[in-house]
């Protein structure tokens with residue numbers, strides 16, 4: 001029997017100084033202590049953008065319009081028994097002040113500096129895609 005792929009949505013919140021938010025995974029979870037992009041698993045029947053808006057509310061107390069989420073890149077992760085697909089989105093517009101409601105700590109850093117942090121393996125190619133995407137100039141900047 002083949003295993004169903006778990007879709008995980010994640011967000012690179014980008015502030016006005018061009019920094020991105022990462023959060024530290026709490027003890028007792030997979031990848032505990034590592035720095036990740038906020039987000040989580042898409043629930044059955046849920047739209048990925050709605051899932052990410054829900055996760056940002058649950059984890060950080062933010063209100064985000066699903067339309068404010070821009071696709072950046074994706075990466076395969078997990079194991080053969082538990083395959084995952086991580087979808088990274090950029091977000092520059094949100095309401096509220098990020099609070100570590102589930103994470104151990106929050107950290108803002110320039111995208112090219114994120115790879116110096118201990119992250120889940122799948123996050124290194126995502127951080128690289130983010131840095132390239134920002135360096136290329138977002139559609140937002142070209143208006």
Ligand SMILES: Nc1nc2c([nH]c(=O)n2[C@H]2C[C@H](O)[C@@H](COP(=O)(O)OP(=O)(O)OP(=O)(O)O)O2)c(=O)[nH]1
Pocket residue numbers: 008009010029030031035036037038039040041077084086120121122123
């Ligand atoms: N949110 C998030 N999850 C990530 C990232 N990188 C990465 O490998 N993951 C993995 C960790 C988890 O296995 C899964 C997200 O699951 P989750 O955050 O909703 O739930 P969870 O901690 O209970 O996960 P799990 O223990 O069931 O694996 O994706 C990332 O940057 N952000």
